[in-house]
Amino acid sequence: MKQLLISFIIYSVVVLAVAKDYNGYKVYDLSPTKEQIPFVMEWEFQTGIDFWSYGRANKAFRIMVSPEIESNFVNFLDKNEINYSIGIENVETTLKSDKITKRSLRLVNGIPNFNYYWSYPEMEEIFNRLATDYPNLVKLEVIGKSYLNQSIYGVRVSKNQEFGLNPIIFIDAGTHAREWAGIQSAFYFLHQLVENSTIHNDLLDNVDYVFVPVVNPDGFQYSFTEDRLWRKNRHYVNYTCTGIDLNRNYRYMWRYVANSCSGNGYPGVSALSEPETAAVAKYMESFKNNLRLYLSTHTYGGLVLWPFGFAMDIYIKNHKEHQKLGEKFANAISVATGTEYEVGNSADILYTAYGASDDFAIAYGGADFAYTLELPGGGPNGFDYPQDMIHDLVKETFIGYREFSLFIKERFKTVQ
Structure with a gap:
């Protein structure tokens, strides 16, 4: 079996994703009813909103929300009586391992x-x-x-x-x-x-x-x-x-x-x-x-x-x-x-x-x-x-x- 030919082991130093700061960004887990889903989807193109995964039967929406729009987003959820919880309090903490230089x-x-x-x-x-x-x-x-x-x-x-x-x-x-x-x-x-x-x-x-x-x-x-x-x-x-x-x-x-x-x-x-x-x-x-x-x-x-x-x-x-x-x-x-x-x-x-x-x-x-x-x-x-x-x-x-x-x-x- 032929393999890629290389005469030495290559080590690589990679610094991953260091510029964007996600401090204060949160992830909301939403469980809307079927009738509420179209209203949730209206947020898909909104600045400061990032749909990570989309809800379906027995599965929650996971939506990252920037600090600038969080208040409006929560008001929307409360006004429409959409069930939700906070899945990630601070997105930045989930990325910290990627901000370390890895060998x-x-x-x-x-x-x-x-x-x-x-x-x-x-x-x-x-x-x-x-x-x-x-x-x-x-x-x-x-x-x-x-x-x-x-x-x-x-x-x-x-x-x-x-x-x-x-x-x-x-x-x-x-x-x-x-x-x-x-x-x-x-x-x-x-x-x-x-x-x-x-x-x-x-x-x-x-x-x-x-x-x-x-x-x-x-x-x-x-x-x-x-x-x-x-x-x-x-x-x-x-x-x-x-x-x-x-x-x-x-x-x-x-x-x-x-x-x-x-x-x-x-x-x-x-x-x-x-x-x-x-x-x-x-x-x-x-x-x-x-x-x-x-x-x-x-x-x-x-x-x-x-x-x-x-x-x-x-x-x-x-x-x-x-x-x-x-x-x-x-x-x-x-x-x-x-x-x-x-x-x-x-x-x-x-x-x-x-x-x-x-x-x-x-x-x-x-x-x-x-x-x-x-x-x-x-x-x-x-x-x-x-x-x-x-x-x-x-x-x-x-x-x-x-x-x-x-x-x-x-x-x-x-x-x-």
Whole structure:
């Protein structure tokens, strides 16, 4: 088994997310009734409000609230008699471990260490090594440039000289900057297919893969160095607003939201206005003739979500098959580790969202199946899996990815 070649152990000193101060920010856990949920959702685009997770049956909303708007927010809750409690008294205390300079092993005997969060330059180095060391299996390409002109990478994995003859599975991650564990999980899947191709030969037989491991490199790197909880890209809108929510910017059922540019869900001024989404959309559509499965990996919530998400009770034609396949993912992980996922239509069990990537994958990308995976939360704020637990998470998620791959292989058999 070929491994990344390196003649020494690399140690890396990383200073994580040191600039933004969250002293005084609180997290409120809300348990609204079904009738109250639309009123809660009206706060999604409000400055100083950050929805960490969305409520559903037996699950509370988790909403971070800035000191400047807390009084108005609490008045709203009390006036509407919405049940709530304070989940985190001071968000800054949950981030203090990330503000310590950490000396970590990035590679062990040349193998990527998955109990470590890589910076974007470190990931670029590994992408290039994979392409160099496995030229018959990996093709690395720059599919576009970010707002700040960083390269956005696509990684194709196939045993065939001619890519795309087999059913294609398209996996992306890092749409939202702060969701590091999702990036690690998608990258672990890529790593297993390439570094351990002999072991996972059954996943490479009659299936081709496309990875966009980090859709939002600007935001991701910013969350590494400046603001651990940053979500959007780094598009400068005006002196009061920076950033677009890339998962509200795809062109299927995109919707403009006025006076929302400082909110975390701001969709931009037009569909595909952002270079990141435009690059991913164009890249995805180039495979539409044989794209069978699209997976977008996020954190957090423990959810397997299928389209459509823009409205309640509007389902894709094969929604029953979507539900069954999602349950295969969830059941495989539950049996192996005990971790539970909820499976269902995203609008029904979570919330409505316009301009999402999974809806786009079905409507324009040609995908037969599409899911948004919300991995379980970790650490005090949900986004920060402790570094010594990341490897367990990515191995667990791989169990589910494997179920998806084997299903697509069987469902769309090709004759070689």
